[in-house]
Amino acid sequence: MNVREKKLAKDGYHHGDLRAGLIEATRRLVEEKGPEKFSVSEACRLAGVSTAAPYKHFKDKNDMLVAMVIDGMDRLRGNMIAACAPLPPGSPDRVSALGREYIDFAIREHGVFRLKFGGFTDELDDPRLEAAGDETFGVVLEEVAACLGVRDVTADVRRRGFILWSFVHGLSFLLADPKLSAMGGDVDLDALLAELAVRVLSDAPG
């Protein structure tokens, strides 16, 4: 059979890789209809299996969403690392590049972003997901430390990282929602991020 194109539907009785197929179906549906409207049944239809099939691979609906979001977080972290790789180490440009990538992800994969950060934590509560988030924030903290010329993640590094994250996080939410982003008029995002990084990374430690 043709392996070149990843398939969602199956050939015969067995699917091949239903777990991956369902994760992909979940991702598509979450992006198309939004996290709230996502249903396991629909993902099954997309994957071409019965509605009971997922439960051989996932504990429940939540577990399915968690698996998909973890995938997304890995993608986000990968993008972030790739984006600042070519830039000079220890420069604020690297930090703004991270922010830019974060915002782009929030816009491009809005459904995934909302699931991770929309305050669903109670629902989607899962140590694996939490770990994925910590790891991503760790990338930011490393860059912040480098900019400050510090070796380890001090309280000051953590504080500055958190402030940077807050701002970029808020921007992500507002920019990803057309109605809300319209309220700000035109914003030169790159300039804003550059200015932000320089300011937060050069001020006296608060």
Place this chain on the structure above:
Amino acid sequence: MNVREKKLAKDGYHHGDLRAGLIEATRRLVEEKGPEKFSVSEACRLAGVSTAAPYKHFKDKNDMLVAMVIDGMDRLRGNMIAACAPLPPGSPDRVSALGREYIDFAIREHGVFRLKFGGFTDELDDPRLEAAGDETFGVVLEEVAACLGVRDVTADVRRRGFILWSFVHGLSFLLADPKLSAMGGDVDLDALLAELAVRVLSDAPG
């Protein structure tokens, strides 16, 4: 009958004010269990009516949530206006007070906040809700304009307001989630907001 205490349950065949009772039940449940777990049935149980009763007052589940969130937005705007009323007009303190109130609301009424801003816009799409949001942002813009000594809401006012909002918005999300807020260590929120307001309102127009 006793009118002093607003009731959720009814006395006889008719309820008295089921619409308000259901909105209150909705609010409680959304806060207790989270927006995702909210069900009309449970609100009915809380209000002591049959599961079909809400449909005499609301189009559907969404309409019920919208009504409840609009109530919340009115509360938020009221708090914001009240918080900056005693402060000297045109001072950045007024703007930080607005931000403080926004963050407090996000923490105190986290469920409502998530429904309005969690990116459910597609779902909860409703002109009344949008208007409530615009009106609240309008309060911010007025204060920003006053600080800048400008009469109307210019593009610069809008831009600065948007930046302030982004930051406070991001902080709200991170601080309202215990797991995420822990990542920032201890932050002196009031000092941060004060510094933010002064900076954004005194820099050269971008």
Place this chain on the structure above:
DNA sequence: CCGCATAAGTTAGAGCGTCTAACATATATA
């Protein structure tokens, strides 16, 4: 290469939730 344990599907159905239709009762007004 066969037989069997197990992995990975299937169908059937319980149980809950949304929402509609048809009916019942209270309230308000002519």
Place this chain on the structure above:
DNA sequence: TATATATGTTAGACGCTCTAACTTATGCGG
């Protein structure tokens, strides 16, 4: 007082999640 309307009720269709019991494919030891 009669009646129209607003606001409740019950019954039930339909979709969703998830489990139980059954079926089919796969892979591995002899």
